Amino acid sequence: MNWFPSFGFQRRKRELQEEIDAHLQMAIADRVARGETARAARQAAAREFGNILLVQDVTRDMWGQAWLEQLGRDVRYALRQLRKSPGFTITATAMLAVAICANSTVFSWIDGTMLRPIPGARDTGDLVSLQRGERNFSPTPPFSYLDYRDLREQNRTLTGILAYHNDWIALTGGAQPERVYIANVSANYFDVLGIKPVLGRFFLPEEEARAIPNVVLGYSLWKTRYAKDPAIVGKSIEVARHPVTVIGVAPEGFVGAAPGLRDDLWVTLDPLGTDVWRMTHRDSDWLIVIGRLRPGVSRGQAAQDLDTVMRRIVSAYPDQHLGDNRITLDPMWRSPFGANGYMAATLPILLAFAGVVLLLTSANIATLTLVRFVSRRRELAIRQSLGANRMQLVRQMMLEGVVLSIVAGVVALILTLWTSKTFAWFFPANSIPLVLNGNMDHKVVIGIAVFSLLAGMLCGALPAWRSSHTPAKEVLKAESASISGGSGNRKLLSGLVVAQIALSLPLLLCSGLFLRTLRNLAGANPGFEQDHILTASVGLNIAGYSDDEAQSIRHKILDRVSALPGVEVASLTDWIPMTLIQKRSDAYPEGYVPHPHESLLVENAEVGPRYFESLHIPILEGREFTLNDDEKAPRAIIVDQTAARRFWPGQDPLGKKLRVLGSLFTVVGVVRNSTHTFVNESPEPMVYMSFFQAGYETIVQVKTEGNPLDLAPAVEQAIHGIDSRLPVFDVRSMRESTQLASTFAVIESSLAGMFALIGLVLAITGIYGVVAYRTQLRTHEFGIRMALGASRVDVLRLVLVQGLWLAGTGLALGLAFALGLTRLIARLLYGISGNDPVTVVSVVMLLGGMSLLACYLPAHRAMRRNPVTAIREL
């Protein structure tokens, strides 16, 4: 078996052999010439030459390749040893593979999301995401077009700065309108990202602010809808019933600048000239801005520079920039726009958990290895007395661990090819174009190599060093007296067991807390009705109807759906709570003087008549919207409790005035707070405007008598009865829609739960293995004790106390470790504190109880032994 086939090495070995043969032949020939017999000559020549193997050995050392050959020999030896105990080898490899796979899976998810924020873009490490004002976990677009232009022209620290706005729209012109995700982008968008077209061109600077209906297609849209038409450039397609010209196709893989979200096509900021208002007003914040740092400029310097520019803008236009305007920058891996903000809050913590699992597994395998080495101590002692030095033995024993971990790494690699793609499973159906998944690339492979080598060293090094310590003479002399390989080994074994228990406790505690968080989230009352509600989106805007047409269609929808049997209440809205979609605008209450840097952003939604009734949100004061709150009527607004308390503390909010998006609204009602995005959010002020005055998207919201999904076909049919070309999409029950809000809690609790289960099994088998092993070694001693009058209970106590002492120490250490660790996850918990006594006590009881059982089994076996046979057994 040749593990390191090196042609040159083999040839040189052969040549050395021939050289020595030639030497001997010549010596023999000389002696024969001098008259010796052939036989005597051969013997004398051989004697004179000395130990041929040794000469070869020391000569080969000179080649500088000896280590390679030695390594090959050590690897062969390690493989032979591992083959001798297949049980250990298979168990250890499987355990390590699972632990490494846990790490590499989470790492592949990080790699696919945080480390690849914008697939296809050049040097994403130089990109920074700009945020203005109060930092928010899921902010809305922070910049107006004119502010963005000023930042672009006046900054001195960025080589480029792009702006985009995500939206959706319908591709018309085909048989059925198709909803696609579109982004309005600044002309330099592709340049700053470093993207080159596969066909045609991207936007020109002079096209940016002008109404030129050009469009760039995404690769997958080009492929699926236009069958990779090579002559697509220059053709006209229909978007929302407007003809637009295709000028280029983006390369495969590029799906836009928002991490984790997909764009299907790109247009300039105002391609049809219909959005003049938001192109010319500084208080219309609709753009997300990304900059590319100049070489050598730090993020801090750029933030300072941009902040200076922003301050100039604020002092020139103070009325459009009330509140906090400080600029902060984030690297793309934790950009708050897109999905990475959520990823950065969850995945690193899960990777830390996986790391603990790997440590735990290594400790477990180290105990097994140590026990194996103890049983091989005779072999080790013989080799030591034959001249092997300690370093050689340690190296060889460590190599067994490394060989195991390399095999485990390969298995983990194969597993990860599949598990990396399971990330997408966690996301329920939703209306956001999420493209989140794990990714398998060289970084993950390197990661696996690092994880497995680390594990290999950990589970090989300690036992190897320990075992090589035993003086050879002692072992050979006293075969069974210094049982269990001396007190050094005993201490190490105990230490490893304690470590396993101490490491598994935090895993169990965190998973307990996550599971209870998930239960609390599911059981929490969001303040609105989730059952018996069906929602369906109607693509009125995106299909390009005129305003009047759209308005009349909306009324028809309301009438027809209300009349359906099984429908209790039908309403219209342009927003569904808890779907990770938020709309925010600045609100300026009349007579309210904001504090310096106070953010005046409020969340807003546009809702139709009977919206609150259908969701069971109580009206505390005033009234709900009616059909009369239409375009001809004075603008009406309904606020929630948080908004009322903030803007008009101690006053009656009814009749108060509020300026939003340039219009003045009168408060006609106050409703109770309800959840906007996450159950565990801190409440933000919310204002509701009348759907028929300010609505944009059209979502039909139906309260049903029975299962809402039963009504889905009827509702769709009713809408298509008005115009069969109306795009209807995202038809879902409210329950299903709001699941998205707890996705991350689900990810956290399922992974933490799995890791904790692995940890529990490892810790329990660890303590069981060690106690059972020690008890077996002491069988003889127990026999003598019992022969001398010790009762069975005494023996039981002896074994139990020993095991429980280990378990107790582990639990105490683990508890300290766990309580420190839960602080890291406190932010992710809901309805429970990081050191919740019930969870802590039950987890400690669980681990303690299982440990007790693990110690009891071997103790019980020892107790039941017949003292006579026990004494005989040596």
Added chain:
Amino acid sequence: MSTSMNEKDQYRNRIELLQGTLDMLILQTLQWGPQHGYGIVQALRLRSGDVLQVETGSLYPALHRLERQSWVQSEWKQSESKQKARYYRITAKGKKQLASDLGRWERIVEAIGSVMYVKPEESES
């Protein structure tokens, strides 16, 4: 494999003792023409009047080391007695090394000599 470790160490020590000196002797032998390992042993024995008996366990490692340092080159040739053998030839670099080795050797001999043959009056003054 590791059983031979102690013996191997002994060999190494011997090489170290002779190092420099053995290199110099080998290079000097090769000055007279290309030679194989056996030939070098014989030549050294003959010229030293049977005093220097080079161990093969020192010779071959030394030859292979010298080759790695490019002080000698080797090629396979037929000997006079039709025996195929590996012949070593000294290189230009090796000759330079031999000159410096010889210079150092002479200084050492001189230095040792001046220690060993000190005149009594000089040491007392």
